[in-house]
Amino acid sequence: MDLVTRAEWHARAPRRELTALPSARGTKVHYVGSFVNPRLLEDCDRCVALVRSIQIQHQDNNDWTDIAYNLLTCPHGRIFVGRGARILSAANGPGLNQGHYAVCALLGDRGLVQPTAAMLRGLRDAVAYLQARGAGREVRGHRDGYATSCPGPVLYGWLRAGMPIGGRPDDTPSTPRPPSVPRWPGRYLEHRFGKPMQRGQDVIIWQKRLKQLRYTIAVDGIYGPTSAATTRVLQRAEGLAVDGVVGPKTWAAAW
Ligand SMILES: [Zn+2]
Numbered sequence: 143m144d145l146v147t148r149a150e151w152h153a154r155a156p157r158r159e160l161t162a163l164p165s166a167r168g169t170k171v172h173y174v175g176s177f178v179n180p181r182l183l184e185d186c187d188r189c190v191a192l193v194r195s196i197q198i199q200h201q202d203n204n205d206w207t208d209i210a211y212n213l214l215t216c217p218h219g220r221i222f223v224g225r226g227a228r229i230l231s232a233a234n235g236p237g238l239n240q241g242h243y244a245v246c247a248l249l250g251d252r253g254l255v256q257p258t259a260a261m262l263r264g265l266r267d268a269v270a271y272l273q274a275r276g277a278g279r280e281v282r283g284h285r286d287g288y289a290t291s292c293p294g295p296v297l298y299g300w301l302r303a304g305m306p307i308g309g310r311p312d313d314t315p316s317t318p319r320p321p322s323v324p325r326w327p328g329r330y331l332e333h334r335f336g337k338p339m340q341r342g343q344d345v346i347i348w349q350k351r352l353k354q355l356r357y358t359i360a361v362d363g364i365y366g367p368t369s370a371a372t373t374r375v376l377q378r379a380e381g382l383a384v385d386g387v388v389g390p391k392t393w394a395a396a397w
């Protein structure tokens with residue numbers, strides 16, 4: 143999962159304190175509506191700019207505390223942290239935000255109207271991310287319970303079909319496959335300058351996992367400075383102590 147932090151998309155600070163919502167029945171899916179420039183597909187910097195403009199619009203025009211959504215997903219499959227997990231959204235309509243968190247696809251009703259496979263995967267990842275952080279199993283569209291066309295016919299049809307990707311219509315986020323978590327190998331993986339670098343099968347498993355999570359890393363079986371730096375990025379994203387050392391907590395956080 144390719145998570146774009148608020149710092150990475152240069153989010154403004156919330157205008158007031160956001161309201162916590164520790165758990166909810168599920169998640170509602172949205173789209174941007176209006177015109178979305180198809181040239182978004184060419185360059186993810188355009189996605190970053192669009193997310194920023196949505197935040198500015200929500201704060202300055204709608205007088206909302208922050209961008210309305212908990213997460214947003216772009217055509218490149220990246221997941222932008224909006225309000226983040228366990229926070230009340232402002233996207234679902236009055237009285238409807240307590241029940242569901244909100245995920246928005248960077249898709250329009252004109253221009254870019256067809257989701258890419260990466261976007262669909264990103265939407266599923268975003269829903270799963272929230273499900274791991276307080277969201278219940280229910281996945282609905284904005285139009286469920288509110289008079290709107292959102293999230294548009296294509297995404298709504300996809301939701302109703304169980305969010306299929308490729309030829310796996312039964313593989314829905316409401317029935318996630320439990321990942322098989324390999325056991326922590328029992329030694330702390332760490333890199334210290336001036337000391338010999340650790341090598342081994344455990345390093346390979348760790349590097350493979352980081353690669354699977356879309357971190358940029360070579361699988362060479364040597365825990366060097368790059369591995370440690372990548373581990374620190376993961377630790378920061380997961381809210382762990384950032385020390386570049388793979389102990390049981392960091393290991394578990396990656397699966
Ligand atoms: Zn909506």
Ligand SMILES: [Zn+2]
Nearest residue numbers: 186189216218
């Ligand atoms: Zn993008």
